[in-house]
Amino acid sequence: MSDVPVAVVGAGPVALVTALALAQSGIDVVVLNSGRDEANLFPVVHDWSVLPDLDRLGVLDDAIDLGFVDSSWGIRVLETGERIDLDLHVLDGVTRHPYNLHITPTVLCALLEERLANHPKAQIESGRLRNLSQDPTGATLTIEGPGGRRDLRTDWVVGADGTRSAVRRALGVGFPGFTWEERCVVSLIEADLEELEYAPSTFRVDDRYGAVLQKVAPRTWIHIHAEPLTLPTDSIGSRIPDVIRAAGPDTTIRLLDWQAERMHQRSADRYRVGRVLLAGEAAHVANRMIGHSPIASFFDAPRVVEALTAVIHRVADDSALDAYAADRRRVFIDHASPVSASRKLLVGKIGNRERLNTELEHYRRAAADPDALREMLLFNYELAGESPITAPSHTSKS
Template structure:
């Protein structure tokens, strides 16, 4: 069965794909989203939305919903050295000079996706096809054709353009034959959602717990007492018995009572990889399909949202004849450079600090630098501005 042609098909109904689709739809285009899973993925994934993505969410009309659903982290990020008890807080007070929203929002990726999906499905000309797995791709100078297996059999989709936002194992990237160079880390991350009163033991809303054996990211993600704890374990340990080992991990790391409620967990591999290009003809890549990083610091989702920020206005302008196609090459070059030069190295350094600080001298040097930043507002401001360089310039005029 051949589906009616769309202006754009977005493959992947994660946050980046849905946000890109929403932007394209608001630009007046017919957009079809194709997703292999039967529904939004509710496993523990990214949770942090940094201050410099809020302009994008505001422009797309979802900022208030995200703000209301999420938990504002206003005080900063605390680094905790597990073995010594030292705490270093990098305050967010400097954000008051940089943004009208001087905070980070913590919100489960699934809940964020549900907000975007609701807005998308309310728009004419937008549709989402679940349980539909892409099996092939061909293109010419005029259109892209996708073959896919859906709930009622094989389909062919035709569109003027395709955006592949279907994750690190992207079927679209593989169909294009694009390389995905980089590294797969030799550890497994285990993301857990637990109910435990970390605040009673002095934890901030966002914490990096530094320890070479027991390091973790610990962040509160809603107002019901739900926290995300993400730790690492040896990849040689069987993934099937993650739950059997989990109580021993929490017994060593929980600061007080050992009573906790495990709500959800997800073990997964970590990568530092980028596609060789984010554009191949009429197909563009965004999010993890284009680049993947370990999640320490929240730079993976942030990078993907910033891909969408630049991609949807540029692609809409090209389709409407308001911009030449080479702006999409600029999208590819700019976003790839931002990932390789900023997101990937920073996430790798944070991962090393939190999970692999085995050298006491280097750890002390790292902590000395962090203490200096914590004590100096100018340095804290510069660190936030350096992180915000993950943003790349808009390629076409965009209405705020």
């Protein structure tokens, strides 16, 4: 006998959204809050394409109240002063949410945890995963928490516990790819960047001072830039002011906080092993400067819920889980990873003016032509992938 049908391991948005969606589908779920290994300052901007799922969970309105929405984003070329302004309102009529949601991960996670705490089908348990074993009928998680060690028996496990995933390591699944020769430095700054006409989400393009800026609140921004790993870690903080001053050399900018971490471009060999499924950054990770990796991670949640719900309610056999695993890996490798890498290079690595001009022309056309901008934005639907239960072979015969 299992203690619960599904255990979700993780503490970030992907884990919490997965658990809440399962609970709302009538499935008892335990969330093992094993701590967040990701930088908790970002991403602040949640893409328009993921907002319908937050809406279906009934949390979008509260999230908007706790943060804010904005439809504009832009590109600034530091050397020439060129500005390219883009507006998501071209998606009017395509989506009910033609805007991005600006909310810190800490605030969003607190909202999701509150909903889970008040749901009769869900419970949250704090602790570390010390062992994971499985057999044909279920899986056993050995958890070390405040009250000591205990075993949790479950039918299915979703590992959404970040790049250092204890679930993935317990399965012995490889995480091939590469590590960028740069670290990502994320700064929380106070500045009047709107007076300098920065869009709430801005790519600052420059081969030395390239950065991504995201508005958090009035006068408060996240500033994300990359620096070589060869630079010493003990002096990161002393180098930040020089980089963030590029946002507005004549504007007062105050550094409030910062974090730094290495950047990876990796995907697990498999996203399913028996009764265990991987999601989010436990399954795949790209550089966090650009949003396509978080978008792909977020879309893992409704897809894994769709597959598990169908299997548990016996409207599909477990080949739906294989379909989930194969398609989410395809989406990352074919779409999220290459686009994330390309846009990161645009922000800070294209020193050749001719090549940079070629890259920027794509965005200039989009800014001038609503149809071109709409087509560019709708690419994000590719990150949603395919339903894991639409193929006839996944329909249960029982």
